[in-house]
Amino acid sequence: MSLSASQNRAGLALIAPASVLALLFLIAPLSSIFVLAFTDYQLGDRSLSFVGLKNFEALADDPTFWKSLTNTLIYSAVVVPGSMLLGLVSALLIDAGTSLRSFYRTAFFLPVMASLLAMAVVWEFMLHPSFGIVNATMKALGFAPHNWLKDGGIALYVLAVIGIWQSFGFNMVLFMAGLSAIPRDLYDAAEMDGTPNAWARFKLITWPLLAPVTVFVAVTSVIRSFQVFDTVHALTQGGPNKATEVLLYTIYAEGFEFFRSGHAAAITIVFIMLVVGVSLLRFVSLKKNGASA
Amino acid sequence: MAGVNIRSVAKTFGETHVLKGVDLDIRDGEFISLVGPSGCGKSTLLRIIAGLEQQSSGNILLDGTAVDRMRPRDRDLAMVFQSYALYPHLTVAENIAVPLIMRRLNATERSVVGGLLPSGRGKRKEIAAEVERVCEALSISMLKDRKPAALSGGQRQRVALARAMVRKPSAFLMDEPLSNLDAKMRVQARGEIAALHRQLGSTFIYVTHDQAEAMTMSDRIAVMMGGEILQIDTPDQVYQMPQDLRVAEFIGSPKINVLQAAMSENGALAFTSADTDSNRVHAAFRPEAARLAGEAEAALGGTIHHIENLGADLFVQVMTAGGDLVIVRCDPSGIRPAIGDKVGIHVDETRLHVFGADNRRIAGAFRLEGGR
Amino acid sequence: MMPRSFAASAFRHAALLSIATFALLPFAVMVSTSIKPANEIFSDTVRWWPQKLAMIENYSEAFSAAPLMLYLVNGVVVTAAIFFLQVLVALPAAYALAKLRFFGRHVAFGFVLFCLLIPYQAIAVPLFILLYYVGLLDSYSALVLPFTISVFGIFLMRQFFMGVPDDLVDAARMDGMSELSIVWRVMLPAAVPALTAFGVFSVVAHWNDYFWPLVAVSSDSYFTPPLGIMAFRNAEAGNDFGPLMAAATIIVAPLLALFLLAQRRFIEGIAFTGIK
Numbered sequence: 001m002s003l004s005a006s007q008n009r010a011g012l013a014l015i016a017p018a019s020v021l022a023l024l025f026l027i028a029p030l031s032s033i034f035v036l037a038f039t040d041y042q043l044g045d046r047s048l049s050f051v052g053l054k055n056f057e058a059l060a061d062d063p064t065f066w067k068s069l070t071n072t073l074i075y076s077a078v079v080v081p082g083s084m085l086l087g088l089v090s091a092l093l094i095d096a097g098t099s100l101r102s103f104y105r106t107a108f109f110l111p112v113m114a115s116l117l118a119m120a121v122v123w124e125f126m127l128h129p130s131f132g133i134v135n136a137t138m139k140a141l142g143f144a145p146h147n148w149l150k151d152g153g154i155a156l157y158v159l160a161v162i163g164i165w166q167s168f169g170f171n172m173v174l175f176m177a178g179l180s181a182i183p184r185d186l187y188d189a190a191e192m193d194g195t196p197n198a199w200a201r202f203k204l205i206t207w208p209l210l211a212p213v214t215v216f217v218a219v220t221s222v223i224r225s226f227q228v229f230d231t232v233h234a235l236t237q238g239g240p241n242k243a244t245e246v247l248l249y250t251i252y253a254e255g256f257e258f259f260r261s262g263h264a265a266a267i268t269i270v271f272i273m274l275v276v277g278v279s280l281l282r283f284v285s286l287k288k289n290g291a292s293a
Numbered sequence: 294m295a296g297v298n299i300r301s302v303a304k305t306f307g308e309t310h311v312l313k314g315v316d317l318d319i320r321d322g323e324f325i326s327l328v329g330p331s332g333c334g335k336s337t338l339l340r341i342i343a344g345l346e347q348q349s350s351g352n353i354l355l356d357g358t359a360v361d362r363m364r365p366r367d368r369d370l371a372m373v374f375q376s377y378a379l380y381p382h383l384t385v386a387e388n389i390a391v392p393l394i395m396r397r398l399n400a401t402e403r404s405v406v407g408g409l410l411p412s413g414r415g416k417r418k419e420i421a422a423e424v425e426r427v428c429e430a431l432s433i434s435m436l437k438d439r440k441p442a443a444l445s446g447g448q449r450q451r452v453a454l455a456r457a458m459v460r461k462p463s464a465f466l467m468d469e470p471l472s473n474l475d476a477k478m479r480v481q482a483r484g485e486i487a488a489l490h491r492q493l494g495s496t497f498i499y500v501t502h503d504q505a506e507a508m509t510m511s512d513r514i515a516v517m518m519g520g521e522i523l524q525i526d527t528p529d530q531v532y533q534m535p536q537d538l539r540v541a542e543f544i545g546s547p548k549i550n551v552l553q554a555a556m557s558e559n560g561a562l563a564f565t566s567a568d569t570d571s572n573r574v575h576a577a578f579r580p581e582a583a584r585l586a587g588e589a590e591a592a593l594g595g596t597i598h599h600i601e602n603l604g605a606d607l608f609v610q611v612m613t614a615g616g617d618l619v620i621v622r623c624d625p626s627g628i629r630p631a632i633g634d635k636v637g638i639h640v641d642e643t644r645l646h647v648f649g650a651d652n653r654r655i656a657g658a659f660r661l662e663g664g665r
Numbered sequence: 666m667m668p669r670s671f672a673a674s675a676f677r678h679a680a681l682l683s684i685a686t687f688a689l690l691p692f693a694v695m696v697s698t699s700i701k702p703a704n705e706i707f708s709d710t711v712r713w714w715p716q717k718l719a720m721i722e723n724y725s726e727a728f729s730a731a732p733l734m735l736y737l738v739n740g741v742v743v744t745a746a747i748f749f750l751q752v753l754v755a756l757p758a759a760y761a762l763a764k765l766r767f768f769g770r771h772v773a774f775g776f777v778l779f780c781l782l783i784p785y786q787a788i789a790v791p792l793f794i795l796l797y798y799v800g801l802l803d804s805y806s807a808l809v810l811p812f813t814i815s816v817f818g819i820f821l822m823r824q825f826f827m828g829v830p831d832d833l834v835d836a837a838r839m840d841g842m843s844e845l846s847i848v849w850r851v852m853l854p855a856a857v858p859a860l861t862a863f864g865v866f867s868v869v870a871h872w873n874d875y876f877w878p879l880v881a882v883s884s885d886s887y888f889t890p891p892l893g894i895m896a897f898r899n900a901e902a903g904n905d906f907g908p909l910m911a912a913a914t915i916i917v918a919p920l921l922a923l924f925l926l927a928q929r930r931f932i933e934g935i936a937f938t939g940i941k
Contacts, residue, residue, distance in 0.1 A: 004766065010844040011767025018758035019773070021814035026780055029791035036791065043794060090684055097677050106928050107685045110692060113924045113931070115873040117891035118913040121898055122695045125906055131707050133694055165687065170935065177936040188345050189378035193456070194366040194395040200403070204391065208382040227784055230875045234895060248786055248876070255790040256880050264790050272787050279782045 033272070036265035043259035055266035065267060067242045068250040071156055072274075075246060076225040078160040079167070083221055084214075086164060087171025092206070094172075095179050105176070108169040116166055120234040123162050124149065149235055152243035159231050159244055167224060171217050178213030182206065219282040223275055247271050295356040295369075295463035295496060296321040297342060302351035304337055304520075311337050313520040314351065321356075324490045324497040326507035329517035329543070335500045336468055338517070342498065343466050344368050355463065366395075371457035375469040377449045379441040385452050386424050386437040392460045393420045427459045447478045454489070464496035471506065483509055504544050508532070516540045538648040541577050547601075547608055549646075550619045551577045552593075556647065556659075563662045564593055564615070574655065575648040580608060580622040582644035585630060591637030592661040593619065597630055611638060695917070699723055699910035706906050719907060724915070726908040731900065733915055735886065736893030740919075743808045743889055744871045748864055750813040756856075759822035760848045764834055774823070780816040786876055793880055807881040808889065812871065818863050825859035826852060865934035872920055890916040 037055055041048040059065045094104050111119065126132050127148040135145035148158045186205050195201045229248040232238060238245040238253070247267065255264030297319040304312040312334045319325050327335040340346040342353055344365035352359050360368050371392070379388050394403060397420065402413035428434040431451045441449055450470060457465055470486075471479045487510045490497050501507055507514045508528045515525045516537075523537040535541035541549050554562045554576040562576055588594050595613035607623040609630055621638055623630070630636060640661060647655045693713065698706055702719035705712065727733060761767065762774050792811050796802045801810070829852065837851045853860070875891040882888065885896055897912050924931050 007765050008767040011761040011765035011770060014757035014761035014765070014844060014848070015767075015773055018754050018814060018819060021754060022776075022780070022816070024795075025792065025811045025814050026783075026788065026816070029788035029795065030783065032791040032794075033788060043797065086684065090681070093677050093681050093684075097674060099674075100678070100681070102928075104681050104685060105932065106925070108688050109928070109932060110921065110924075111688055112935070113869060113920055114692070114917045115891050115894075115920070117873070117875045118894050118916045119691055119695075121894055121909065121913050122691045125698065125910065126691060126694050133690075165691070169688065173932050173936050183376065183378065185374050185376045185378035186380060188340075188343075189372070189374060189380075189456075190391075190395075191345060191365045192343060192370065192372045193392040194460075196366065196395065196400075200395065200400075204395075205380065208380075211382075223784070227786060229786070230891075233875070233879070234898075251786070251790070252876070252880070256793065261790055261794065268787050268790060272783065275784060275787070276782050 033265050033268050036262050037269050039262045041261045043261055048262075051262070055262050058263065059266050059270075064242060064245060064250065068245045068247050068267075069270070071242075071244060072226060072228070072246045075156060075160050075163065075228055076222055078157060079163040079225045079228075080218065080221045082160070082164040083168040083171050084217055086168040087217070088175050088214075090168065090172040091175035091179055092202075095176065105172070108172050110169070111166045112169045116230045117234055119166070120162065120231045123231075124235050127158065150240055152240045155236055155240065156244050159228070159235065162231050163225060163228060167221065171221060174213060174217050174220075175210070178210050179206070182209050215282060219278055222278045226271070226274055226278075247274075296323075297464060297496060297498065298352075298354035298357070299338070299342070300352040300354065302338065302341060302348045302353065304334070304341065304346070305349045311520055312341075312348070315517075315520075315522055317515055317522060317525065319496060319498065322494050322496055324487070324499065324510060324512045326499045326501060326511040326514045327517055328501055328504055328507040328514055331502055333517040334520040335502075335517045339372075339466050339468055339498060339500045343370055343372050369463045370466055371460055371462035371464075372466040372468065373450075373453045373457050373470040375472055377441075377453040377470075377473075379449060379452055379456075381441050384438050384440055385433065385444070385455075386421075386428070388441070388452060389424045389427060389456045389459050390420050392456060393423060396460070423459055424455075427455045430458070431455050446474050447482065450474060450482060454486075458489075458493070462495070464498060467497065467499045469501055470499075472501075472503070479506075486510060505546065508544070514544075516543060518543070533644075534654075535646060536654045538575055538577065538652040538654075541646055541648070545579060547580055547620050549577050549579050550583070550617075551575050552613075552615075552617055552619070554647075556655075560657055561660050561662050562645075562647070564613075573650065575652075576659075577646040577648065578640050578644060580620045582641045583619070583621045583638050585609065585611075585621055585623060586637040586639040588635050588637045591639045593640065594635065594637040595619065597632050597634045597636060600630070600632060611636060692917075695910050695913055698906055699914045701907055703905070703907055720911075723907040723911040726905075727897075727911040727915060730908060731893060731897045731912065732885070733893060733897075733912060736888050736890050736916070737919065739888060739893075740872055740890045743805065744868050746805070746809045747812045747871050748867045750809065751815040751818050751867060752860065752863075754813055755815055755818035755822055756853065757845065757848050759819045759826055760844075760852050762819070762823045763826035763829075764831070765844070777816045777820050777823075781820060785811070789877065789880055796881065803882045803884055803887060805887065808878060808887065811877070815867065818867070821863050822856060822859060825856055829855050861930060862934035865931050869920065869935075 038050050038052060039048040040051045040054070090104070090108055094101055126134050129135060129145065129147040129150070132148075134148065138145050146154065149155050182205065186209075187201060190201050190204055195204060227248055228246050229252065232244050232246055232249045233252070236244040238249050248271070251264050251267050251271065254260050254267065297317075299315055299317040299319075301314040301316055302312055303310070303314045315334075315338060317325075327338060329335050337346060341348045344360070344363060348361070352361055354360070355368060355370075380391065383391070394417075397416050398413060402410055402416065424437075425434070428437055431454060433448065433451050433455060436444060436448055436452070441452070444452065450473070453470065467486075471482050474482060483506060486497075486499075490510075499507070499510065508531075511528060513525060513527055514531050516523045516531060516539075518539050524531060524535065524540045526534070526536075531540060531544055535544065538551065542551065552564050552575070554564050554574050556562050556572040556574045562574075564576065593613060595611040597609055598612040598618065599610040601608040601610070602625065605625070607625045607629070609621045609623055611619045611621060613619055619638060642659060642661055645659050645661070647657075647659055649655050697713050697715075700718055700720040700723065701712075701715040702717050702722070705715050705717070705719075758773075762770060762777070793802070796807050796810075801807050833851060833855070834847060837847045842850065872889075873891060874889070875895075878887075878889045878892050882892070885893075888896060894912055894916050898909055
């Protein structure tokens with residue numbers, strides 16, 4: 001047997017287990033999403049029939065879907081800038097000094113490691129209208145207490161704050177890795193070149209050199225924020241009155257509570273398009289950066 | 294233009310004394326090199342002059358004014374870094390413009406909207422013209438729109454020089470600016486930097502670990518070791534009249550020969566490693582201060598161990614009976630010695646340096662006596 | 666850098682401490698409430714340390730009201746099984762993609778890159794239907810099987826293997842090793858840093874995962890820790906906060922303890938898997 005033929009055989013043999021499992025648990029399910037979305041299938045049915053675009057037409061007329069999509073985008077629009085800014089500020093502040101670095105880094109990373117569900121239960125207690133610490137603090141400072149999770153006007157933003165709390169430490173770690181790759185000499189050179197203050201140095205060096213990391217963090221944050229589910233399911237169940245209904249929660253309710261698989265598949269396709277669309281944006285921006293760097 | 298005065302500057306990091314009270318007066322327009330092995334404190338001293346680091350004690354004076362509390366920005370100095378420290382995301386022209394932009398434009402003019410302000414636009418035009426002038430002077434105009442990553446080492450080094458020059462600072466600080474170049478480029482760049490110094494007439498403070506760089510470019514050399522300056526002198530003086538054994542050993546290639554000797558009251562020296570009652574000293578002479586002689590007629594002798602033929606010179610390594618390796622320069626056109634030959638070494642007594650046990654030079658005339 | 670003034674350093678710590686308060690407050694509330702008796706929890710005054718310690722009561726109540734121990738064991742079994750199987754499947758594939766020339770390797774790698782984009786929640790509905798038809802719902806298999814194939818693991822290990830010198834592989838071949846034994850006896854030992862990073866990523870993701878266990882199992886004998894705490898909250902009608910916080914502490918503690926012990930590894934692992 002020739003060398004290349006033996007490599008060929010070995011290669012195929014080594015990827016065989018992965019291929020079989022991928023076929024079973026990735027390719028087949030992914031393709032069936034695109035089939036299901038055009039059927040009226042409900043779990044347990046013995047047969048299914050194709051209904052064309054009916055599921056999508058139903059979606060277009062479904063206020064819950066639109067509410068869910070809007071809420072997901074609003075949630076994302078709060079959590080992404082919030083967690084990025086807090087992550088970047090934390091990274092810069094930690095990097096600016098030498099004392100207590102690992103204490104802060106560890107403290108900010110704890111929420112990333114902790115089970116979000118267990119912590120959601122803790123947040124629920126903190127936000128408890130009568131004896132939660134948040135309202136106790138509000139009262140002590142002279143503000144009116146709120147029923148945070150039951151008030152349709154603010155519940156989504158409360159969940160967004162929990163989202164920021166949970167994810168900014170992750171962004172901080174990525175930003176710190178990016179900062180450590182910037183040569184210290186550049187800051188010395190900027191000092192000699194007469195940058196008047198830290199802000200000028202940030203604009204001249206840190207921000208442009210951090211750009212690839214920032215794009216990466218942005219894309220990751222957007223995709224993670226689209227996947228918000230745990231806090232919604234545990235704390236608000238999409239309520240009050242759909243105020244916190246988000247895509248993944250709608251998919252869950254349609255697919256696993258009402259078992260309307262076809263409908264759930266149609267929403268899933270919207271979800272997939274959002275996620276893949278954002279990831280592709282990153283490739284575009286990478287190309288642009290790659291050409292100029 | 295400015296002279297720089299360094300008054301007992303010390304720097305400690307915890308228990309480590311990086312600089313132990315350094316004094317140095319640099320004249321206006323002078324090219325001075327701080328040379329020494331790595332870790333001798335020369336870079337730290339340069340960074341203290343620049344204001345990038347704060348001394349633990351002592352003062353820095355620029356043009357007679359103490360600048361210890363002044364930020365680097367306000368000291369009117371420019372620096373060329375070993376890594377060049379070019380901003381990787383800016384073009385060559387933008388890199389060179391940074392020092393002018395940071396000093397002449399205010400915060401609004403620097404911002405995105407700054408280009409719209411008439412004052413900002415006028416100043417930016419001026420800056421572009423000055424950048425162009427410097428680029429031409431260093432013949433890098435054709436590189437103006439490139440990013441640093443697209444430049445060769447030599448080109449980056451010129452851009453770094455241009456960025457330092459564009460502002461016409463009162464003094465230039467250079468931190469091993471040639472150490473990232475290959476050997477050939479380095480010789481060429483040495484000439485260019487020296488020419489630049491003559492042309493600008495500014496003060497140059499140049500840090501290097503390469504004694505050849507220091508010797509070839511400087512008006513004066515400060516040899517540093519262990520956080521102290523051992524000697525400040527012209528290249529000739531440092532080479533011919535080293536005041537310290539460590540200076541003698543550091544300057545010059547191949548290295549100076551150092552042998553143990555015993556010195557009697559009347560200045561008579563005898564090479565010996567044996568313990569004697571008389572004054573024990575280090576006797577040193579450069580390879581060109583010695584010549585090979587007949588075995589019997591010299592104060593020193595041994596067997597030829599190895600011959601380095603450099604074309605223009607022959608450096609003959611002789612193993613003495615005492616186990617020292619002595620290097621003697623010979624004229625390649627003369628009689629060629631052979632490895633294994635037993636030879637004597639005649640040392641020119643007027644070019645003999647004697648250092649005491651404290652490494653300091655002992656002045657006076659010496660006479661060599663036979664005896665091994 | 667010039668030495669920073671006292672004011673700058675004070676500002677840095679003030680800002681960082683207020684962020685740290687935000688980050689740590691829920692943990693402080695959780696632990697503090699878990700050792701308080703009910704009357705102090707419901708009192709108006711905020712007190713971090715209880716006047717009367719109710720730690721033993723709350724924690725024993727937590728362990729007796731729900732099979733917390735079982736949930737923790739389930740969590741360990743499921744995450745360990747997932748990681749073990751992921752490595753078993755991904756390492757040979759990653760080696761093949763990095764070092765072997767075989768028909769279809771570019772297609773296979775393109776496929777890996779494509780699948781990286783798809784969050785698993787997107788295929789949860791068909792996965793659920795699949796497991797329903799083969800009768801595997803509500804079992805350990807339902808929790809583990811869908812995650813045995815990790816395209817992220819394949820991608821990460823492939824990138825790492827690309828950096829392993831070809832000479833090492835050739836030397837192993839000269840020594841008479843088969844391709845499969847090269848994977849386990851040459852590549853695996855070389856890949857320990859990347860494997861640690863992947864392990865951190867996988868264990869954190871699956872220990873904390875809520876969506877899939879919620880979908881896949883319904884009997885509480887298969888509950889993982891996040892499902893367990895939800896069941897606990899719902900069963901206790903959500904108002905017995907002392908034991909509830911004790912239960913939350915118990916469920917959060919193992920991973921946090923591991924993290925505090927090896928925090929550098931964890932953070933580097935996350936940064937490593939993130940940047941690649």
